[in-house]
Amino acid sequence: MPDIVEIRILPPLAIGRLGSSATPLENYTLEIANPVGYRSLVPAPTLVVDPVTGAIVSSTTPAAVSFRDAKGNIKPVCPFLEVWMLTAGAKTLAPLTLQALEDLGADETAVSWSVEVGNIKAFRRTGDPKDKITASTTAFNDHGSKSLQGKCANFKPGKSLPFGSVRYLKPTADFPQIRLRFTPASGKVYGPKTGDPNIAEDVYDETRGSWSKFRDGDPNAPASRPPSTEPGGIFANVRGVSRGYLDDECDGIVQVQVTLADKTLTAIARITCGPPSFAPDGLPIRSVADELEQVELGPAVSGPVPMAEVGSIVRRALETVRLMNTAAxxxxxxxxxxxxxxxxxxxxxxxxDPSVVDALALRARHESVLLALNSRTMAWFSGVLRRYTEVGDLSNDGRRKMPGMMRGSDGSHLALTRRQASKVDAAALEIAPDPAPSNAGSDLTPTNLTAIFYHAQGNPPVAHPSSAISNAFPGLEMDFRNVWRRVFAGIILHEADNFVVDVEANASPKLRELIGQRLISVNGISVIGVLQGPTRAGGPVVSLPPNENAAANNPMVGKTNLEWSNCLADALRMQAKSVACIFVPEGGGPETKISLKVRPFFEAGTGVIKRELLQPGELTQSLCSPWQNDYRECSCYYWAASRPDYVNVEARADGTSAGHNWLQLNRNPGADKVYIIDDFTDQRLVTYEQLFRNWEHLLKFEIEGSDSE
Amino acid sequence: MTALRRRHLLFRSLSTGALRASQSAPADAVPVHDPPLAPRDEAIFLLNIAAEVEHSLMVQYLFAAYSLRDPDQFASDKAALVRDWRKALGTVAREEMGHLITVQNLLRSLGAPLSLARDEFPMNTGFYPFAFRLEPLSKNSAAKYAFAEMPSIAAAEGIDGVSATEIADITKRADEDNTGQPVNRVGKLYEQLRTIVQSLPATDFSAGSVSQQARFDEWGLGQHDILILSVGKRSEALDALDKIAEQGEGPETAAAAADPNSHFQHFLSIYRQFPEDGSWQPAFNAVEDPNVLTSGAGADNLGEITQPEARLWAQLLNARYRRLLMTLRHALEIESPAPTDLNGTPRGLLLSWAFSEMYAIRSIAGLLFTLPATAAAGEKRTAAPPFEMPASLSLPTLEADRWRLQSSMLQSAEMIVASLITLPASRGAGFLKGMTEADTEAMQIANRVSSQ
Known part of the structure; x- marks a missing residue:
């Protein structure tokens, strides 16, 4: 066998999903049998791991996919991560197997793993490093399950917070590839107070840390406190004061090392975890996969776009809208x-216009657009798409652009990624036939999109970045905005706003002066957009907020920050090169022009987001704490494919829609279908406390838009 | 062509005031009803003609747009031209749709029934620009459309870049394409309407009807060139008439016609760019005036589509067209919900269904141009969308019955689909499957509502 020169872990980003069952979720695929119908969940070969030996003992296709076990506990999604190798002279990857190791004069013990994860949600708010909860393993090459116990300096003595486990699976003759499996935690809530019925355990020491006294916008906060997340206040609280709750989500880095006689090779991948996808037969309109594709390939497509790619965008829009009470x-x-x-x-x-927003009306409209793709023209659709620079256009025309009624990462109305929009533009001119299916496994190259989007054997679709929402405000499986904080070497940007929050260690005095300043353009491309709309019904469109007293040289007057993903997409084409950045002080003032280097996004030659961009815990740091809080209170409704809103929808006698709020408790079949408007004080809806204590058994999985259980 | 019903029309000379039974000088004659009508009555009469004119133009322009081949089969310079023409024709067709909808609002405002008819009035009223004809786009047809949308010849010759020679050629080609009959300017109709509407008392217009009228916000999809104007009072009626006339139906001045977005300029560009030397064929060689009438073998109906698969698709298109018209009518009979009302009305669903039919028609039309018109050996002509009017446009009186009509129309369409999918190797299998799924959902809703 040729010499091995590099190794990779695929997929480069794997998503675990919480659940307390001891049985992992079965594998399945999502099939589209009907152009406008729901996707079907088709059982797929499921790798079964012997809990004692850690070996895969079979690949079995179950009769059905069930999201719960016999006790009603949710089956977690436990993704597999595979090791691949690049040999000398080869352009494509091959699996690293027992045989390959043998050919290299080694065996499975030459492979060792180490994992480092974190949940630093409390730290993100308080700025106290002792609030970081981290777990790591020493290097291991045995096949036992390694628990990831989160430790925190501000925990009570002896306490830890379990983040799940990892296991180096024992390779066998039947399943010889080198693999690791990540099993996330159960989805419990933790906190400071003994006897609190909402929490699984009191781990946080209130005498040491300030998390349980934290308040956004606290006038007495120390100067070192980081700026608020956006949105702010997204933590369990009582009248704005944090309850000190924590969850067992985490994100981090998995490293594999192969030690041979003459060399040691390493590779990394990232893992993260989030709540289950409660509408698993749909995918989000804008996902982390779309982000990664834009980073890898740029914001513009050229030439005709295959129908499947354009259809995917429209279908995901339909799948999102189907689960939204658009009239409300x-x-x-x-x-x-x-x-x-x-x-x-x-x-x-x-x-x-209220005439057109009933759920059934919008569903029919989206279905017809999807069907219209068959005529291979979507010229008009391009015209109604909101561009990333238009997110702050709150005029009637601006707000009615597509996607509608959803929030983007900048807190404004959602725009697709620029690359998605470019596909729609290209389709307006011409739609190409879909390419012939390829054998994905035979053309895996180290950096191309097939590696980034690789589906490991046995991983269901919800382990994949295409199932993770990326219009993050703040997000569910991760807050993708965090990847941009260190995109410019030397400075640290706010993940959700256009100002510099800090500089990196050893930053020059010139860079230090940028702290608190706003970045307004990169290589001449603005990172802020207009904010405008009428201040009275039917009135003229004016700058917002109306502020006649604003400083004339304040560039943020009448402007809003644009999400980094889109406004830096051009700068990302200049990785490892310098770009011209312009900063201005908050409130206006003289500009500072400075050249900054754009960090490479991926680890060299891989599809893994660079270590320098994200430390363990940073991908999830600005999510809600606990995540259950987000399910209860956010009316932004950008995540319907994962966290449904409007379910069991049917036509009323008058032709309008009737259905239930996904969070309403009484959904007995005989009940009149009345949608209870979201109100966290309404006891007819699941309460915060009920979520903290029992989300797993209260929240229902929706299949084809209806309760499946 | 089906024989058109006669209407009680006389023609009054603008110069002498004399009434004649026929037009001896079309440019000088204005149609009037015989016997004379009360002003409001005459306004409604003319609005019915206006509705037919707009409907006819919209369909003819759509047909022309659909008749263009896929741009990707041409070299890039020609592909760009074809795309531009498609876009221009689509734009103009959409604007005519806007005019049609606004005319419905005018009718509603006067308390008159809606009118989606298209062939009730004779073509020789002097208000129709040209005889209704579904034909693939050609230099002659582009000239015809340009002439119809032109200001006076003198005004047109005053537009920068437009020469008398060109106008003369356009005029000649337009008349040729209109089977030797002169093409009219459509502006006269709106001039006449304006005169009458101006004379009506304010009380003839109903502000209360606005909640049932079509609104731009429901229809326009943000495209402000589509004029869908609400009419609650006389001034709004006059404004609507002026805007429709200015946008397309015969600009008054050279300045208006010089506007690059004017219908005249769109068609002028196509006329100039369209090849006539046969060096390339931008449009399909399709049947003209396609139909699925049952003529019998050897009958004089050159437009009949007889190839089995094409005939079924053409029938399906007619079925979808019928549903489009009836659903639109039904939607406009339902009140819009108040802006803050969380409990809506089914109007939005019906409008969505109407849009669905538009998209379906587009899809089916594209497919028809790829099928032969007949099964005759050596048939070179393709099939084409027939856009035949349904037997009736009457809407049932009871709301429940209107939903039963929905269900019936869907069932009828699905019967055609069922025949299509039994054909060996029929095209559009995925599209038909999706259509059936959508139709099934719609039928469930319609049955639910009608059963109450």
Whole structure:
């Protein structure tokens, strides 16, 4: 066998999903049997691991996919990570197997793993390094399960927070590839107080740490406290004061090392975990996979786009809209996008004409657009798409662009990634036939998209970045915005706003002066967009917020920050090169022009997000703490494919839709289908406390838009 | 062509005021009803003609757009031209749709029934620009469309870059394409309407009807060139008429016609760019005036589509067209919900269904141009979308019955689909499957509503 020159772990980013069952979720595929119908969950070969030996004993296709075990506990998603090798002269990867190791004069013990994960949600708020909860393993090459016990300096003595486990699977003759499996935690809530019925264990020491006294916008906060997350206040609290709750999500880095006689090779991958996808037969309209594709290939496509790619965007829009109560989301009389726009000074008005927003009407409209792809033209669709620079256009026309009624990572109305939009533009000119299916395993190259999007054997679709939402405000499986914080060497940006929060160690005085300043352009491309809309119903479109007293040279007047993913997409084409950045002080002032180097996004030659961009725990640090809080209170409704809203929808006698709020408790078949508007004080809806204690058994999986259990 | 019903029309000379039974000088004549009608009555009469004109133009322009081949089969310079023409024709067709909808609003405002008819009035009223004809785009047809949308010849010759020679050629080609009959400017109709509407009392217009009228926000998809104007009072009626006339139906001035977004400029560009030397064929060699009438063998119906698969697709298109018209009518009979009302009405669903039919028609039309018109050996012509009007546009009186009609129309369409999918190797299997799924969902809803 030729000499081995590199190794890789695939997939480069794997998502675990919480659940307390001892049985991992079966594998399945998502099949589209009907152009406008729901995807089907088709059971697929499932790798069964012997709990004693750690060996894969079979690959069995189950009769059905069930998300719960016999006790009703949710089966966690436990992704496999495979090791691949690149041999001398080869351009494609091959599996690293027992045989390959033998050919190299080694065996399975030459492979060792180490894992480092973290949950630093409390630290993100308090800024106290002792609030970081981290777990790591020493290097191991045996096949026992390695528990990831999160330790924290501000925990009570002897306490830890379990993040799940990892296991180096024993390779066998039947399953010879080198693999690791990550099993996430159960999804419990932890906190400081003994006897608190909401928590599994009191781990946090209130006498040491300030997390349980934390409040966003606290006037007495120390100067060292980091700026608030956006959105702020997304932690369990009582009248704004944190309850000190923590969850058992984590994210981090898995490293594999192969030690041969003459060399040692290493590779890394990232893992993260989030709640289950409760509508697993759909995918988010904008996902982490879309982000990674944009980073890898750039914001613009050239030439005709295959129908499947354009169809995917439209289908995901349909799958999202199907689970949203669009009539409720349209009216400014309740807490939703229409209402939240008024915070900018925009007049309170519905987003769309009320005639057209009933769920059944919008579903039919989206289905027909999907069907229209068959005519291979979507010219008009390009015209109604919101561009990333238009997210702050709160005029009637602006808010009615697509996607509608959803929130983007910048807190404004959602825009697709620029690459997604470019595909729609290209489809307006021409749609290409779909390419012939390829054998993905035969053309895996180290850096191309097939490696980034690789589906490891046995991993269900919800372990894949395509199932993770990326219009993060803050997100569910991860807050992808965090990858941009260190995109420019030397400075640290806010993940969700255009200002510098800190500089890296050993930063020059010139860079230190940038702390607190706002970045407004990169290589001449603005990273801020207009914020405008009418201040009275039917009135003219003006800058928002209306502020006649703002400093004339304040570039943020009438402007809003744009999400980094899109506005830095051009800069990402300049990785390892310098770009011209312009900063201005908060509130206005003279510009500072400075050249900064764009960090490479991926580890050299791999699809793994670079270590320098994200330390363990940083991918999830700005998510809700605990994540259950987000399920209860956010009316942003950008995540319907994972956290449904409007379920069991059917036509009323008058032709309009009727259905249930996914969080409402009484959904007996005989009950009148009345959608209870989201209100965290309404006891007819699942409460915070009920979620903390028993989310696993209260939240239902939705298949084809209806309760499946 | 089906024989058109006669209407009680006389023609009044603008110069002498004399009434004649026929037009001796079309440019001078204005159609009037015989016997004379009360002003409101006449306004409604003319609005019905206006609705037919807009509907006819929209369908003819759509057909022309659909008749263009896929750009990707041409070299890049020609592909760009074809894309531009498609876009231009689509834009103009959408704007005509906007005019049609606004005319419905005008009718509603006067308390008149809606009108989606298309062939109730004779073509020789002097209001129709040209005889209804579904034909693939050609230099002659582009000239015809340009002439219809032109200001006066003198005004047109005053537009920068437009020469008298060109106008003369356009005029000649337009008349040729209109089987030797002169092409009219459509502006006269709106001029006449304006005169009458101006004379109506304010009380003839209903502000209360606005909640049932079509609204731009429901229809326009953000494309502000589509004029869908609400009419609650006389001034709004006059404004709507002026805007429709200015946008397309015969700009008054050279300046208006010089606007690059004017219909005239769109068609002028196509006329100039369209090849006439046969060096390349931008449009399909399709049947003209396609139909699925049952003529019998040897009958004089050159447009009949007889190839089995094509005939079924053409019938399906007619079925979808019928549902589009009826669903639109039904939607406009339902009140819009108040802006803050979380409990909506089914109007939005019906509008969505109407849009679904538009997209379906587009898809089916594209497929028809790839099928032969007949099974005759050596048939060179392709099939084409027939856009035949349904037997009736009447809407049932009771709401429940209107939903039963929905269900019936869907069932009828699915019967055609069922025949299509039994054909060996029929095209569009995925599309038909999706259509059936969507139709099934729609039928379930319609049955639910109608059963109450």
């Amino acid at each position: 989301l349209n009216s400014p009389s309740i807490n939703n996008m229409a209402n939240q726009d008024t915070g900018t000074g925009r007049a309170a008005e519905p987003i769309f």
